[in-house]
Amino acid sequence: MRIISLDVNGVERAAQHGLFDWLRAQDADVICLQDIRVTAPELEQDPYWIDGYWQYCFEAEVPSQGGVAIYTRTAPKAIIMGLGFELADRYGRFIQADFDKVSIGSLLLPSGRDGDADLNQKFKFMNDFTGYLNKQRRKRREFIYCGSLYSAHLKLDVKNWRDCQHQPGFMAPERAWMDEIFGNLGYVDALREITRESDQYTWWPDSEQAESLNLGLRFDYQFLTPGLRRFVKDAHIPQNARFSQHAPVVVDYDWTLTI
Structure with missing residues (x-):
């Protein structure tokens, strides 16, 4: 099973940059867009439709402010939209497809980069989502969350970490939250199961210098319940596939989707 996750920063512009031609060539079983x-x-409608896939979307109340989607070759048993708290559901930040024994979600956090109000919303979302993840660990099924968390976890996930540690995306509370997810809650970072290499970034500031010097951060993840750890076969970030400010995250699992 191959899952591709990507924050498109607006699917219309990403399509103009060739996203859907690229996706059609990737042989993915599930595609999660944020x-x-x-x-x-x-x-x-064209050009967003992909033949051979079931397609589901949870739009924001104001569509220009978010929304998430899932494309899947296997028809799911159920689709769940929202997380049950206002900051998630108003902005269309979560959609989940349920299959036999596993659920796959597409997730979008507030960036926290648009001023104090946005940062406070991000912290509130993080707190609410932690409670949600804790409850999910008690269920008798596996979960894969594909999303743009707008937070880098480790120093090797940031090009110039000393310069970034007081900026949204690598602040101490955000890193502590990531420690909680991958520590106490026991979730698994799929990419770090495969590689500990640095320079594995998925987001860059919107400037030519940031691009040329690779001044990036790893804001985008596929993270999963620990029962799936041994099924992660490969994970990579294709750097030549750029359709937005983010790069895709591609993970192959030794798993076959069934209903």
């Missing part, structure tokens, strides 16, 4: 900024009916 920050689509369109309505569900719009996403069902």
Whole structure:
């Protein structure tokens, strides 16, 4: 099973940069998109439709402010939209597809980079989502969360970590939150199961210098319940596939989706 996750920063612009031609060539079983900024009916039209996939979308109340989508070759048993708290559901920040024994979610956090109010919303979301993840660990099924967390976890996930540690995305409370997810809650970072290499970034500031010097951070993840750890076969970030400010995260699992 191959899962591709990508924050598109608006699917219309990403499509103009060739996203859907690239996706059609990737042989993915599941595609999770974040920050689509369109309505569900719009996403069902060209150029966003991909033949051979079931397609689901949870749009924001104001479509230009978020939204997430899942494309899957296997029809799911159920689709769940939202997390049950206002900051998630108003902005269309979570959609989940349920299959036999495993659920796959597409997740979008507030970036926290648009001023104090946005940062406070991010911290509130993180707190609410931690409670949600804790409850999910008690269920008798496995979960894969594919999302743009807008937080880098470790120093090797940031190019110039000393310069970034007081900026949203690598602040102490954000790193402590990541420690909680991958520590006390027991979730697994799929990429770090495969490699401990540095320079594995998924987001870059929108400037030519940031691009040329690779001044990036790893904001995008696939993280999973520990029962799936041994099924992670490969994980990588294709750096030549750039359709937004983010890079895709591609993970192969030794798992076959069934219903």
